[in-house]
Amino acid sequence: MAEPQPPEPPDRPALGADLVIPVLAAGFTIYFLATSAGLVWEARANGTIIGVTLLALIAFQLGRIAIRLRAGRGTLGLGELGYFSSPAQRKRGMLLGILILYIVLIPWLGTTLGLFLVMTASMAVLGVREPKLLVGASAATAIVIYLLFIAFLQTRLPLGPVEHLLNPLFRSG
Amino acid sequence: MGWDTALFLNLTLDAFKLIWVIVPAVLIGILVGAIPGFSAQNTLIILLPLTLAMDINVALAFMVSLYCATHLGGGIPAILVNMPGTGGAAATTLDGYQMTLKGQAQQALVLCFVASTVGGLVTSIATVALLPILAQLGFYLRSVEMVAVMVFGLVLIAAISAQDLLKGLIAGFFGLMIGAIGTDHIYGTPRAAFGFLELYDGVPLVPALIGLFAISEALIMLERESVVPTSSVAKSRAAHWADTLEGLRLSLKYLWQTIWTAFIGLIIGIVPGAGASIASFVAYQQSRMFSKTPELYGTGFAPGVVAPESANNGVTSGTLVPLMAIGVPGGSTAAVMMVVLQYQGIVLGPRLFIEMPQIAYGIFFSMTVSYIVMLFTILPLARYMSQVVLVPTRVLVPLILSLTIVGAFANREYVFDMGLALVFGVIGYIARKTNYHVTAILIGVILGPLFEQYLLRSLRLGQGDLTILFSSTTANVLWAMVVLSVLLPYLRSWQQKRARVAAG
Numbered sequence: 001m002a003e004p005q006p007p008e009p010p011d012r013p014a015l016g017a018d019l020v021i022p023v024l025a026a027g028f029t030i031y032f033l034a035t036s037a038g039l040v041w042e043a044r045a046n047g048t049i050i051g052v053t054l055l056a057l058i059a060f061q062l063g064r065i066a067i068r069l070r071a072g073r074g075t076l077g078l079g080e081l082g083y084f085s086s087p088a089q090r091k092r093g094m095l096l097g098i099l100i101l102y103i104v105l106i107p108w109l110g111t112t113l114g115l116f117l118v119m120t121a122s123m124a125v126l127g128v129r130e131p132k133l134l135v136g137a138s139a140a141t142a143i144v145i146y147l148l149f150i151a152f153l154q155t156r157l158p159l160g161p162v163e164h165l166l167n168p169l170f171r172s173g
Numbered sequence: 174m175g176w177d178t179a180l181f182l183n184l185t186l187d188a189f190k191l192i193w194v195i196v197p198a199v200l201i202g203i204l205v206g207a208i209p210g211f212s213a214q215n216t217l218i219i220l221l222p223l224t225l226a227m228d229i230n231v232a233l234a235f236m237v238s239l240y241c242a243t244h245l246g247g248g249i250p251a252i253l254v255n256m257p258g259t260g261g262a263a264a265t266t267l268d269g270y271q272m273t274l275k276g277q278a279q280q281a282l283v284l285c286f287v288a289s290t291v292g293g294l295v296t297s298i299a300t301v302a303l304l305p306i307l308a309q310l311g312f313y314l315r316s317v318e319m320v321a322v323m324v325f326g327l328v329l330i331a332a333i334s335a336q337d338l339l340k341g342l343i344a345g346f347f348g349l350m351i352g353a354i355g356t357d358h359i360y361g362t363p364r365a366a367f368g369f370l371e372l373y374d375g376v377p378l379v380p381a382l383i384g385l386f387a388i389s390e391a392l393i394m395l396e397r398e399s400v401v402p403t404s405s406v407a408k409s410r411a412a413h414w415a416d417t418l419e420g421l422r423l424s425l426k427y428l429w430q431t432i433w434t435a436f437i438g439l440i441i442g443i444v445p446g447a448g449a450s451i452a453s454f455v456a457y458q459q460s461r462m463f464s465k466t467p468e469l470y471g472t473g474f475a476p477g478v479v480a481p482e483s484a485n486n487g488v489t490s491g492t493l494v495p496l497m498a499i500g501v502p503g504g505s506t507a508a509v510m511m512v513v514l515q516y517q518g519i520v521l522g523p524r525l526f527i528e529m530p531q532i533a534y535g536i537f538f539s540m541t542v543s544y545i546v547m548l549f550t551i552l553p554l555a556r557y558m559s560q561v562v563l564v565p566t567r568v569l570v571p572l573i574l575s576l577t578i579v580g581a582f583a584n585r586e587y588v589f590d591m592g593l594a595l596v597f598g599v600i601g602y603i604a605r606k607t608n609y610h611v612t613a614i615l616i617g618v619i620l621g622p623l624f625e626q627y628l629l630r631s632l633r634l635g636q637g638d639l640t641i642l643f644s645s646t647t648a649n650v651l652w653a654m655v656v657l658s659v660l661l662p663y664l665r666s667w668q669q670k671r672a673r674v675a676a677g
Contacts (some may be wrong), residue, residue, distance in 0.1 A: 018340075021609040024600070025347040032350060032365040039364070043357035045632060046625035047364060050353060054346040061339055081606055088396045092602075095392070095570075096595065099578060103591045106582075115575050122571030126395060137568055141575060148204075149583065153216065156586050157579065 012072070014079030015065045022058045029054050094125045110160015111150065116142040146170075177530075181301065184535050188542040191234040194227075195543045198238035199550055205239070206246020207258045213243040217509040229517045233536050236513065238543035240506050241293055241489045244449065245547060248285040248482050253278055253561045254400055254573065256386040260378065260619055261449025261485035263386070263612050264457045268470065268477025274401055275473045278559035283420025284427075284478045286555065290548040291428070292435030292483030293490070297540040299439065300490040304526070304534075307443055307494050314444050316630035320642055321651035322444070323624045326451045328658045329458045330616045337608060338662050344604060344613035351376055351614075352621010358629055371589040379584035381618045384597020385604075385611040387577040391570045392602045400562040400569065417555055423475045430476050431483045434460055438484035442491015449485035450619050456484030490540065497525060497533050 029051040036044040068074045083089055102109075102118045109117065119138035128134055142162075149155040150163060151170035159167070188195075205216045217224070217236055224232040247259030252269035265285065272281035300307060314322065327349065331341030355375030356363050366372040394400065424431070434456040441452040460480035461470045470477045496507045514521060514532075525533045561569075581594035601611045635641025643649055 017607045020603050021347065021600075021607060022343060024603075025343060025350065028347075028365070029350055032353065036362075036364045039357070039362050040360060041637065042359050042629055042632070043362045043364065046357075046628050047350070047353045049628070050346055050349045050624075054343065054350055057339065057343045057346060061343060064339070079606075081603065091395055092392050095395070095574065096599070099574060099595055100592075102578065103588060103595070106588060106591070111579060115579065118575050118578075119571050122574060123567060126567035126570060128567050133568070137572070141572060145576070145579060149579070153220070155583050157582060158588070 013074045014077035014082075015068060015074035016076040017079040017081050018061070018065060020078070020081065022061050025054060026058050091125055095122055098122055098125065106158045106160075108160060109158075110163050111157040112142045112146045112162040112166075113160050114158075115145055180530060181534070181538070184531060184538040185541075187230065187531075187535065188234065188538040191231060191539060192542065192546065194231050194235045195238045195539070195546050196550070198235045199242040199543055199547050202239040202242025203246035203249075203547075203551065206243030207249045213240045213259075213506045216243075217506060224513050225516055229514070229519070229532065230535060230539075232513055232517075233510070233532070234539040234543070236506075236510050237489075237493075237536055237540050238546070240510075241486065241540060241543050242547060244293070244486050244489055245286065245289040245482075245551065247485070248289065248478075249282065249558060250387075252281045252285055252478070253558070254394070254569070255390045256573070256577075257382070259449065259485075260382055260615065261453050261488065262481070263450060263615060264453040264481035265478060266386075266612070267457065267481075268472070268474050271471065271473030272475075272478065273559075273562055276401060277416075277473065278401075278562050279416035279555050280420040280423060280475075281473075281478050282555040282558055283417055283552065284424055284475055285482045286548065286551050287421065287424035288427075288431045288479040288482040289486045290544045291424075291431050292438065293486035293547075294541055294544040295432050296435045296439040296487040296490040297537045297544065299436070300494060301534055301537045304494065304498065304537075307439075307491075307498075314647070315645075316627040316634065317642055317645050318648045318651065319444075319627040320624065320631055321648040321655070322451075323620050323627065325651050325655050325658070326454065327613070327617060327620060328655050330454045331610075331613045332458070332658055332662055338659065340607075340609050341613050342659075344609040344611070345617045347609075348614040348617015348619075349621045349624060350617070351381075352618045353625060355622070358626055369589065371585075371587050371593075375622050376618055377585055377590055377593070378619060380581040380590045380594035381597050382615060383577045383581045384594040384599075385601035385615050387573055388594060388598025389601025389605055389611060391573045391577075392598065393605055394566050394573075395570045397566055399565055414556060416559075417552070420555065424479070427476050427479045430460060431479050434480040435483040435487035438487025439491045441484070442488035443494045444491075448492070448619075449488040450616055452484040452488045452491075453481035454616070456480040486544075490537065493536060493540075496521060497536065498522070 032047050033044075033051050036047055065074070069076065098118055098121045102114050106114050116138045119141050120134050123134055123137065145157075146163070146166065147170070150157055150159075151166070201216065202213065205213065216239060224236060227235065243259060244261055247257055247262035248265045248269065249258065251257040251262040251265040252273055255266050255270040255273075257263045257266055269281045269285065272278065327345045328342070331345045332338055352375070354365050354372055356373050363373050437456045437459060438449070438452040441455060442448070457470075457477065457480045460476050461467045464470065464476065466474070492507045493510075496511055511521065519525070519529065519532060564572075578591050578594060581590045582588065584590065600614070603609075604611050604614060631641050632639070635644070643652065
């Protein structure tokens with residue numbers, strides 16, 4: 001299935017994207033250092049040594065990007081990360097939404113039913129339209145996980161209506 | 174105890190008699206290893222009631238076979254879909270996945286299987302012969318040296334996995350910083366836990382592994398129709414036994430490499446806490462350093478699969494050495510085995526080799542047999558496994574996301590960990606798109622708590638003086654290697670630039 005592609009990348013690389021991880025890392029480091037400032041030295045020694053080194057590395061990276069920007073060898077754009085309206089980005093957002101919903105609902109749905117629904121919804125988002133494939137693949141995954149991890153290995157995965165129905169048949173005790 | 178041929182022959186025969194328990198353990202281990210999140214130690218914990226009820230020799234054979242098989246299983250998804258089943262297989266993604274993209278998934282799988290089994294086999298036999306000497310190795314690396322080892326490991330990983338060393342270092346130190354979340358080791362004060370009780374024990378590794386590798390890769394994979402590019406689909410579809418034979422030919426070609434990198438794994442495995450993740454990267458780096466064609470690493474080069482897989486299976490013997498020789502488990506799986514041994518009333522330590530040599534050495538013989546079983550069980554399956562890459566991503570991506578999100582829960586049984594895996598998934602996705610290598614972040618997260626433990630121990634020894642870190646010759650050699658590892662890539666690129674200029 002051919003999809004509209006994000007705009008052609010400009011000649012100059014989007015250096016703003018290179019700043020996302022350093023900004024996240026710097027933000028977290030500052031949070032760590034600020035919240036542990038009142039603790040005894042032993043409790044903050046490790047964070048301080050790593051944090052200061054990390055901030056120094058980030059400063060180098062910022063300097064490097066600033067030099068490239070000044071020389072006109074890049075832009076501050078986010079590149080592919082910033083194309084929020086592209087089909088792939090929309091699918092990504094929907095998949096993450098489905099997973100968040102799954103995590104919220106798993107205590108009620110249980111693992112098996114939850115997995116079945118997540119698989120079905122995710123495949124539908126990614127363009128699977130054949131009902132046999134949608135139901136077959138989802139059911140097979142849910143059944144394998146139930147049999148292997150809940151019935152055989154007795155992992156304490158969240159239980160729901162399906163597990164309550166099947167456990168007397170497959171699990172001892 | 175010295176070499177006793179009669180005893181060792183008996184132990185070999187005994188180990189072969191346990192094949193009925195080794196085969197199912199190997200199959201469970203491969204399956205568990207291939208699914209991120211379901212680690213050997215968790216499976217062994219879950220199966221503890223079963224192993225405690227078994228005869229001690231049977232229980233040991235079962236545990237050790239399952240443990241070794243998970244190391245092999247971890248390489249399968251690393252090669253096929255760029256997500257390691259275990260942390261030890263993270264380095265396998267570097268060349269294994271590239272081989273898959275070139276339509277050589279079957280060859281890569283065969284290389285992985287042969288390297289894993291031969292590496293494991295050779296080191297388990299060597300361990301039997303060298304056990305008394307190997308047991309001493311762990312004593313030479315104290316907290317000061319361990320700090321240097323960890324920084325060295327992290328710098329190596331940053332240099333190997335990232336095209337840009339600075340980005341690799343930022344990723345690695347970001348991982349270390351994340352690894353510092355949780356209560357401190359001395360006073361138990363929580364740090365940077367964002368108010369979540371679930372983070373007081375630190376960041377759990379399984380959700381980090383699942384998020385950084387599996388979820389982020391799945392989010393990228395959905396942009397394509399299949400795992401392999403269109404140009405390689407026909408090649409992958411036409412996979413036949415000749416590709417398995419080609420993989421075997423390559424395995425033979427790199428047999429010497431398999432053997433010496435396995436010994437790197439064995440030695441690193443002996444150091445408590447170091448483990449397969451570090452061993453596989455160190456082996457990869459050493460293999461690249463001694464190669465005549467280092468530029469081919471990372472492009473789908475066979476030795477890039479052989480070195481990490483052989484090393485992470487060499488670790489399996491190594492982690493058991495301190496357990497049997499001094500009663501200190503070399504890793505979490507060894508700790509579970511220790512529980513079973515102690516439950517059976519076995520006192521670990523040097524006397525074990527005199528009083529119960531059938532247990533002390535028997536475990537390594539069971540390991541040897543399990544590797545032989547593994548090779549014959551898994552090799553014929555490579556052809557069929559390689560077809561996974563032909564499954565359309567619209568089915569494969571949901572499958573990966575569903576299985577791994579369940580895996581994130583299974584480790585600690587917190588729904589919170591599933592959310593954490595998603596957060597790491599988003600971080601991993603951004604890191605992949607911007608070339609901040611996820612492997613460096615993951616290794617940082619793994620090393621974080623260990624690094625703090627050894628750093629604090631060193632600081633206590635030096636009464637707070639940081640120069641204690643430079644107080645031993647071994648540590649100083651390691652620090653010099655750290656500096657060299659940072660400078661070498663720059664020197665090499667400067668040299669290449671000069672050569673290009675000279676060539677006109």
